[in-house]
Ligand code: IMP
């Protein structure tokens with residue numbers, strides 16, 4: 267294990283079970299609908315890659331990139347859209363695919379932003395959720411696994427841009443982020 271990682275919090279097997287469950291649910295809910303799954307970069311890319319392969323209906327994909335954290339483990343609360351989608355969303359159902367919901371600020375901003383473009387619907391799917399950390403009320407339509415209030419890395423989630431490639435979700439050593 268990498269030395270800045272304390273322990274595995276959620277194993278790759280448990281993550282895969284949640285992904286499979288969400289994929290089935292989404293396939294059932296969006297049958298006969300034009301679905302665009304929009305991955306929120308960078309953190310959402312691992313989950314989106316797994317999720318689309320658990321979905322059995324035709325689906326289009328695109329990506330957006332946001333920045334709200336800078337090089338810190340705490341949210342700045344400021345959300346910036348760095349990259350937008352390339353395709354028209356008219357007549358489409360949108361599913362925003364994210365790695366984690368923490369304060370709720372990012373997804374509540376993104377949901378409003380896409381709602382304002384008048385697609386048929388906008389919903390959110392996040393593989394991880396830390397409900398105890400909300401600064402504003404926010405609930406995703408699809409959530410994988412609830413987490414306690416700990417800073418996690420792996421499965422797309424980073425610390426200073428690193429550790430996204432860990433296959434399991436791990437807890438960062440406390441001394442690493444206690445300084446921030
Ligand atoms: P929110 O706006 O506070 O809900 O933040 C959501 C974003 O913060 C996520 O998309 C992640 O990129 C990042 N984030 C929140 N918690 C963690 C964590 O424990 N580890 C790594 N990134 C996190």
Ligand code: MG
Pocket residue numbers: 306307308309310364365366
């Ligand atoms: Mg993110």
